[in-house]
Amino acid sequence: MNCELFKQNVILLVYEELADDMLFEMRQHAGRCAACHQELESAQQFRSDVSAIPMVEPAPNLLAASRLRLQEALETAEQHHGWRAWVFDPVDWLRQLRFSPALAAVILIVGFAGGVLTAFRVSHPATIDPGTIDSPAEASIAGIRGITQDPSTNTIQISYDKLQQASTRGSIDNPDIEKLLLYAAHAQQNPGVRVESVSILSRKCHDTQIRETMMRALLDDRNPGVRLQALDGLEEYVKEDIQVRNAVIQALLNDSNPGVRTEAIRLLQPVKADSMVRSAFERLARQDNNEYIRSESERTLNSLPPID
Amino acid sequence: MSVVQNVVGATGSTADTSPFRGNMVSQALRRVDDNVLIREAQRGNRAAFEELVRQYDHAVLRLALRLTASEQDAQDIYQEAFLKAYRNLVSFRFECSFYTWIYRIVTNLCLDHLRKKNVRKEDAPVTTMQDGTELSLLDQVADDRAHSNPERDLMRRELGHKIGIALNRLTARERMVFELKHYQGLKLRTIGEMLNTTEETAKNTLFRATQKLRGALAEMRE
Numbered sequence: 001m002n003c004e005l006f007k008q009n010v011i012l013l014v015y016e017e018l019a020d021d022m023l024f025e026m027r028q029h030a031g032r033c034a035a036c037h038q039e040l041e042s043a044q045q046f047r048s049d050v051s052a053i054p055m056v057e058p059a060p061n062l063l064a065a066s067r068l069r070l071q072e073a074l075e076t077a078e079q080h081h082g083w084r085a086w087v088f089d090p091v092d093w094l095r096q097l098r099f100s101p102a103l104a105a106v107i108l109i110v111g112f113a114g115g116v117l118t119a120f121r122v123s124h125p126a127t128i129d130p131g132t133i134d135s136p137a138e139a140s141i142a143g144i145r146g147i148t149q150d151p152s153t154n155t156i157q158i159s160y161d162k163l164q165q166a167s168t169r170g171s172i173d174n175p176d177i178e179k180l181l182l183y184a185a186h187a188q189q190n191p192g193v194r195v196e197s198v199s200i201l202s203r204k205c206h207d208t209q210i211r212e213t214m215m216r217a218l219l220d221d222r223n224p225g226v227r228l229q230a231l232d233g234l235e236e237y238v239k240e241d242i243q244v245r246n247a248v249i250q251a252l253l254n255d256s257n258p259g260v261r262t263e264a265i266r267l268l269q270p271v272k273a274d275s276m277v278r279s280a281f282e283r284l285a286r287q288d289n290n291e292y293i294r295s296e297s298e299r300t301l302n303s304l305p306p307i308d
Numbered sequence: 309m310s311v312v313q314n315v316v317g318a319t320g321s322t323a324d325t326s327p328f329r330g331n332m333v334s335q336a337l338r339r340v341d342d343n344v345l346i347r348e349a350q351r352g353n354r355a356a357f358e359e360l361v362r363q364y365d366h367a368v369l370r371l372a373l374r375l376t377a378s379e380q381d382a383q384d385i386y387q388e389a390f391l392k393a394y395r396n397l398v399s400f401r402f403e404c405s406f407y408t409w410i411y412r413i414v415t416n417l418c419l420d421h422l423r424k425k426n427v428r429k430e431d432a433p434v435t436t437m438q439d440g441t442e443l444s445l446l447d448q449v450a451d452d453r454a455h456s457n458p459e460r461d462l463m464r465r466e467l468g469h470k471i472g473i474a475l476n477r478l479t480a481r482e483r484m485v486f487e488l489k490h491y492q493g494l495k496l497r498t499i500g501e502m503l504n505t506t507e508e509t510a511k512n513t514l515f516r517a518t519q520k521l522r523g524a525l526a527e528m529r530e
Contacts, residue, residue, distance in 0.1 A: 011518045012511065015489055017496055046522050050490055052468050058369040062379055066369060066386045070361065073387060074354060077394055191401045225402035228343065259343045 001029040006036045014043045110161075144184045147196040156200060158184070172204060185213050191223035198226050202233025211237060215247040224257040231263050238267050245271060249280045258290055265296050272300050342406045350397050357397070361390055364407060367492075368414050375418045375487060385421060389414045404501060412502045415484055422480035474524035482517035489514055 006029055012018050013026050030037045145159040158180050159167045170177045184197035198217050205211045211234070218230040231251070237244040245268075252264035268277050284297035342363070348356035368389060372382035392413050400409060475483060481503070488499045500510040 008515070011515055015514070017511070042522070043518075046518065046525065047490070049467060049525065050471055050521065052464055052471065056370070056373055058366065058373050058379075058382070062373075062383065063366060063369055066383050067361070067365065069383070070365075070387055070390050071358070073391055074357070074394060077391055079350075079352065079395055079398055191403070192399060195401070223402060224343070225347070228347065 001025045003029075003033060003036055006030070006033070007039060010036075010039055010043045013040070014047050144180070144190070144193050144197075147181070147184065147193060147200070149196075149200060156181075172200060178204075178210075182210070182213055185217055186220075191221075191226060194221060194223060194226045195229055198229040198233065202229060205233045205237060211241070211244065215244065218247055218251050224255075224260055227251065227255065227257065227260045228263060231260065231267060235267050239271055245274065246276070249276060253280055253284070258292065261290070261293055262296070265293070265300065269300065272304060278304065343402060346397065346400060346402070346406060349394075350400070357394055360406060364410055365390070368410065371411075371414060371487070371492060372418060374491060375484070376421055381421060385414065385417045389417055392417075408498065408501050412504070415488070415502050419480050419484055422483060470525060471521075474521050477524060478517055478520060482513055482520065485510055485513040486517040486521070 006026060009018065009022065009026060013023065018026065026040075030040045143161045145161065147156065147158050149156045154171055155169050156172060156177055157167060157169050158177065160180060168176065168180070172178065172181075178201075181197045181201050184193050185201060186194075194217070198214065198221075201210050201213060205214055214230045214233045218227050218234065221227050221230070231248070234244050234248065238248055239245075248264050248267050252261055252268065255261050255264070268280075271277050272281065278301070281297040281300050284293055285301055288294045288297065342360065345356045345360050349360060365386065369382055369386050372385040372389075373379065376382050376385065389410065393410055400406070475486070478486065484503065485499055488494045488502070489496065494502075496510045496514065497507045500507040503510065
């Protein structure tokens with residue numbers, strides 16, 4: 001530790017932003033060096049001086065008026081849907097470009113490929129039959145841009161890139177729609193797309209392939225929102241399908257997100273007497289790091305009749 | 309019972325039965341509650357969104373009031389921030405907490421406000437109340453100790469005046485980082501996340517801001 005380094009870090013010391021080892025070194029140095037000791041006192045005095053202006057708390061009337069005004073505005077406000085953010089928000093796109101050279105490179109490549117394709121299409125015109133869909137083989141899908149659903153007509157619209165961006169519509173029972181949704185559920189980088197696809201597929205968990213996709217999403221997906229959606233879909237199969245039950249137990253034991261684990265506890269309540277479930281709760285009640293999970297597990301165990 | 313009622317009910321019962329649970333657990337629970345509310349709000353449930361608003365709007369309004377020093381401007385920023393959050397909630401991906409997300413929106417709006425506003429740098433910071441009256445920040449630096457003496461009170465007010473002027477001389481970004489650190493007590497890592505930058509950059513900005521403030525206060529003492 002030298003005086004220059006001390007001066008650079010003294011404000012972090014005063015605002016309690018230093019790691020323990022650095023803090024120790026700084027204090028040791030201040031004990032030895034009169035000038036740095038004075039610098040520390042001056043920084044502490046500064047913090048105390050600035051605290052002379054207290055925080056202004058908003059008046060209750062102002063808060064109430066603001067809430068009222070917001071409620072009125074929400075009456076007419078509409079939520080943007082996923083695909084609109086991609087298509088109609090170029091400012092946001094540019095902002096992302098600014099901070100992401102990799103994304104810029106990808107867009108450049110896609111743009112170049114699009115140009116080549118357009119030139120090819122112009123020289124080889126093809127007829128397009130609106131309302132139908134080419135069977136979307138996985139290998140030809142470049143990426144899924146967005147999924148939207150219309151609850152009133154029960155139709156789902158998926159925008160995806162093959163050689164060029166395409167859009168398709170159909171019910172969830174359409175095999176092509178289902179194939180795209182399954183692809184989106186596990187192969188997409190965009191967690192928003194995964195959340196949408198898992199959410200839609202969760203309505204068809206009676207199909208074993210879809211149920212497996214849900215279990216894979218629950219156990220492997222990096223995004224807790226996707227994992228929560230998968231849990232939603234699997235809920236009604238916890239009783240009847242032992243694989244689903246095991247997957248939920250795995251999530252309860254190993255998931256990094258407390259929200260997912262709390263939801264898993266709830267899903268397992270109807271089968272808490274099952275020996276696997278019981279032993280999972282016993283393990284959590286005994287040694288889990290999360291106090292809430294520990295106490296909930298203990299509460300669940302206490303609600304069970306004793307084993308004869 | 310609605311989802312909102314369920315969530316609120318669950319939170320209430322947990323608080324009743326666990327006086328020994330620490331901050332970490334309550335934060336985790338809040339995050340769980342928020343996630344449930346967000347998912348409901350993403351499906352178009354406005355009651356769930358309004359519940360989210362109620363959890364964070366006091367802090368949002370306080371920050372906006374502090375930075376704009378005007379009740380009208382603070383109310384406008386509050387309104388715009390939550391409307392923006394509502395419209396774009398579908399794009400919320402649970403990669404950060406809702407708290408960080410809404411603060412990011414508010415800080416961006418406040419930064420724009422600070423940059424656009426034609427501040428008279430030498431003026432003391434003044435809060436404009438809704439009825440049009442102006443309340444100087446000096447008036448808020450009252451010494452409420454029973455044995456306070458007028459001379460010391462005057463000095464404290466004078467110091468508050470100087471600090472207000474020094475704060476107004478900072479750049480918008482320096483002011484924002486300093487306010488979030490000093491007055492809101494946030495960690496630099498969180499501030500970095502909110503301002504779409506790194507913890508290191510937030511540290512450097514705080515360093516510059518405090519250097520300027522200390523320099524300005526020293527000048528004024530002379």
